[in-house]
Amino acid sequence: MPSVEALFSVGLAVYLAGAVAGLAAWRRPAAARVAGFALALAGTLLQGAASAMALVQGAGATWTLPLGTALFPWTVRLDPLSAYFNLALAFLACAVSVYSFGYVRHMEGKKNVGTLVFFYNLLLLSLSLVFTAANAFSFLVAWEVMALVAYCLVSFEHEKAEARRAGVVFLVMSHAGTGLLLVAFLVLATTARSLDFARFHLLGSQLPLLDQGAVFLLFFLGFGVKAGIVPLHIWLPDAHPVAPSNVSALMSGIVIKTGIYGMARVFFDFFGPPPLWAGTVVLSIGVASALLGVLYALMEHDLKRLLAYHSIENIGIILMGFGAALVFRALGHGNLAAVALVAGLYHTFNHATFKGLLFLGAGSVLHGTGTRNMEHMGGLIRRMPATALFFLVGSVAISGLPPLNGFVSEWLTYQALLAGFGSTESLTRMMFPISGALLALTAALAAACFVKAFGIPFLALPRSEAAAAAKESPVSMQIGMGILAAGCVALGVGATWFVRLFDPITSQALGLRVSSSLVAANGLAMAAGTGRGGTVSTAGIAVLGLALGGIAAILVMLRSRGARRVSGPTWDCGLPGLTADNQYTATAFSKPLRMIFSALYRPRREIQAEYEVSPYYPTAIRFESDIEPTFEKRFYDPLQRSILELARRMRGIQAGSIHAYLAYIFVTLILLLLFGVRG
């Protein structure tokens, strides 16, 4: 049996080969596509095998790749946390690579497929390196490579202005985040006198209290930019939709999870029990991200932007788990901390699965209709039945409905939050039920949103000719979606088996194993792990659902035997001539919520009617409606203006005189010398 190291290293080499193949065959798009994605697929299988083996074995082997320099060796380590994230990457990337065989075909001749294949493989490579880097140097290099490659992929369709703009915003924010990380890593490295992650273990808690808080916040914000926490999220809904859909799936599914990985690494490896306020901050940001993410998603009519906002929501849910775990840890409730951590990590994998699936579904719709605007879709369930089924599975999963995977992890998060109310004191006690209630609100709004996201594009009549002429996607795309849909079901129904994978992670982070307390009834049901919480069995719900559905189907069949089906026209209120334009639209669907939350949205609408005789008989009506982009307008615009103003003032220093420049250096030198003497 091959070793973990060998499988992992060969997997990386295969990614590299895929990247090279893409460049080498850039004149022959079909060859580049087939070779590139086949190699990517092989790489994901190898990486997946290596990660699964490492996760089962539990021990974190460290070895060196021949990439670094003498001073900075490129050490990698597959400890349980790294292996877990790498496994999520491999699973998602496996499905996406299969999907890409069919999806990228339509770009041949229009776009440079070779470069797409190149960057795609490079993205997988850099992601693997981010998850497994064992020292700060290799981590930051991999992190930057990932950001640059992601930038290239976001602006891949660079003939569109929105793609260029989104790419630049992404790059700027990403680098700002990396700057924060760099400072935080340097503080740790100077204390540890080493760049090794192994030496950083629990180091954060040994720093002076002020440094501790600063380092914690720097890491949280630095990784938060990549994860897309509110208010650092503004790049995300722009960047994710404009990339090619297979890349969007990776971006939303796993690239933002690098931020989550970084936080998990810092919160539960570099830090011991953190101060109480740290957990509170993470929990509050999590609640804000979840709620605002879903509220903005509700107002989107661009299918991919809607999904991107849901990524912010789900990052928020993951952070609620992490935040609760930190608070529990600060208060000394180890068991609860482990449950909350499991909830957060579980949701990470689940979100990778169903968000990947939904983006692939959106890509399939885009492939079939050529538009991302839901108002131009409709009736696709008859034209693209497989896509519709898979999108429905993804929608059910993301809405947190049993028995699929989204339900399990959200349920675990609830249980952790509710248990928090029972076992903590005073002020923090109130935080938990409030967070729980807001999580419930978030889940309900997400469900409403996906009624829209599934109903408007797939049901009723086509709203445009493109939608009417849509064709089902190629088989490879369906297989890709099918893998992830199967994953959603398996992770939901098989949750009691899956939670065992977290034992090595929680024992590494907190010294506890909780899977046995999370499993009840001989592995048939999930328990809250706290004694007082509830139990739920997704497998049971699935069996019950199938049984009830089967009984209903049999009853319907029995009753309808011999009955005649009658088709009649839809009731048209006495106004004959109903068309597809009379259908319920996405805008109309979300109107009640727009009214309820108008304090946040500040909606604006404009109606202009043209008429000839009387305003009651208009010949044409123009309707415009939008909502205020609050964060851009209230936070980023003033920030941008003040930076530009500052830059304008700084320009006065740049006199153009060499003597002045020399004098600046000279004065600085003398001040530094005197400062050095004093200190």
Added chain:
Amino acid sequence: MPQDPQFGDKLVTLMAALVLVLQIAMAGQRWIVTNIRIFAVQSFLLAAIAAVIAGFNHAPHIFIAAGLTLIVKAILVPIWLERLVERFQIRREIRPIVNAPLSILICGGLTLVGYVVAESFHRPEEGFNPAALGHNILAVAISLFLIGFFTIINRRKALAQVLALLSLENGLFLAAISLTYGMPLIVEIGVLFDVLVAVMVLGILVYRIRESFESMDVSRLRRLRG
């Protein structure tokens, strides 16, 4: 040669003081050719300091550094610079930005800064030994460096700035030799070679600036700003 370290220390201190005086003279002085000659004398004294230190510490390789300093800085570079002055018909008078009395006042202040900074390196409790010979010239070295830097700022013509840069480099040499005694010869040779190349490159650059702007006044580069 007498082997009394006290005597060696006094000798080195005396020469270092002279070097400092010459540096201040260069900062307050207006004729370019005189400036070059002061620089030559200063370099000569520097070579002498190196030789004395080498003699008292039995470090033959410092003799070589001293010899190279003598040849390159005290002879070759001054000759080359004087030829540049003649060839380009450079105005013999330097018009500094800050006038001479004020320059000298500032140089006094900078010397003070140099002594304050060097004071923090002083370790009187270690006592006196031959290896510490010339430790008190670190202050002179830092002052040389600062005054040289100030002189660069205070000169309009590129050639005069080159000269100030070279005297600044003399300060670095003094600091290195007074602190370490053990700088490998290869480093010394490298530094000297650097100086030689720098002077030649700057000579060419001066020529190009004059060609492009019909003047060597670097203030005219102001137009290059963005």
